[in-house]
Amino acid sequence: MESCGTAVSCTPAAFLLLHLGLISSMAHQNEFQTGLAGGEVTLNCTGILPDSKLPRDTVISWVYHDTLLWRMEKSNKYWKKPTFITGRADIKMQYKQLRVWNLKLSDAGIYTCEYGPQKVRTSLHILKLTISSDGHFLQNEVPELILMQNSSSPLPDLSITLFDSNNNRVTPELQNKSRQKYVVNLKKLEAMDSGTWVCQVHSDSPLINQNISFAVKVLGFQNPDLERKYATVDSTVIFSWRLNSQIIKWKEGFTGQLNWKQQESASTHELLDFNVTAQGQLHETKKSSNFLFEIPERKPESTIEVKLPKVHFNHSGQYQCQLEYQGRHVQSKIELVVMKVSANPVGPLSRGANMTLTCQVSGPLTPNAYLRWERVNGTEMDSKNSKQHEVKLEVNISAAGLWSCHLIEDSNIKISFHYHVEEAPVWINYVIIGTSVGGSLLALVLGCLCIISGISWQRRRQRAKRMAQARQYLLENKTCQCQHWLKK
Incomplete structure (x- = not known):
């Protein structure tokens, strides 16, 4: 073979080789696309003319690996209809795009569009995100998140970033990791965590930046747990638990009950049970005939409410509302602290005599709470404070008038009991x-x-x-x- 003697004489040959190489690179194009399980993708037949401008003798086909999916020849077209994709795919005729919906992990692989000498190969990478309990949780539960991937190429190492419904970044606890399956645990959920969460999936090679949204619904209470209520003897108290089922549009039925126990170690008494239908209808049934309480007829929607029309000292204790869903349960407690006042001797105070006033609360006080006796419009000498953790405070008095016992917590008066001491008549x-x-x-x-x-x-x-x-x-x-x- 004769070699080129000059650069000029070699130019046409070099140009021809470059031209053939360009045609070759154009004839075989490789693309990469990511799809989500349960979603859909549209794969392009890159470079093809619109349907109206294609020559009649153009032959176009879509192939999955070596399996023919679809073919058009001289305006005659037919589906091969392989079983794995039947009923989940069609062709967008204008640009001969392949649309696949209800994606599965097994749909990952190489899809090739062929027309004339052109071949466009698309590597479809499928991601699948699942969340435990189908995204329905009770307060304080820890969801499990599973991310799976499938591809015809070697699986990349993925990084996962999570954002909650308030767009706050959440650091998950990685339980298990393989290139195919990632298992992470989220934080303990609160009622306010209900909403749309986002899982960001990233890979450098191949380049993957995919945001996957998923719904989280947390059934629970809008009340804080272990709320404390204060009442005096013979007063009226209403306990109320506000459920968030209507707010988060919880479309599942669930049940619950209201219990009471006087002390942590005491036996539990069921006051009522209830059930909420998938349509949000609330039905309540009283279970106790010995405990005097009422169920108000008018109350806010999705609210469990009971009324004690006349509080007794032994009505104190914990009132616990419990929700139950699919064998799991969550509860919210309200603690009732009752105050009573007594005098010894009972009756009017004689001139020159003394009387002992006793103020008592039904349960232990928090470290920052105390009792205080004081005479209304009296002096500092007419007041007395309890010591830390004392639940009973006595004061000896010799002056009639209006005396008040206060339960003070964090410098705030939580409850007061006013006791009027009358002056006894003098007989001659x-x-x-x-x-x-x-x-x-x-x-x-x-x-x-x-x-x-x-x-x-x-x-x-x-x-x-x-x-x-x-x-x-x-x-x-x-x-x-x-x-x-x-x-x-």
């Missing part, structure tokens, strides 16, 4: 001795017993005048002894 005896003159005067003596009782110190002068008149009358009529009671 007067005895007058005379001679009985007959039974008719006995009635007059009995009548004079009530002449001037109940008169205050402010009317003492007026009362003394009336008593002198009455005494003179009795002496003149020679009546027997007569007693007069004077109220100061």
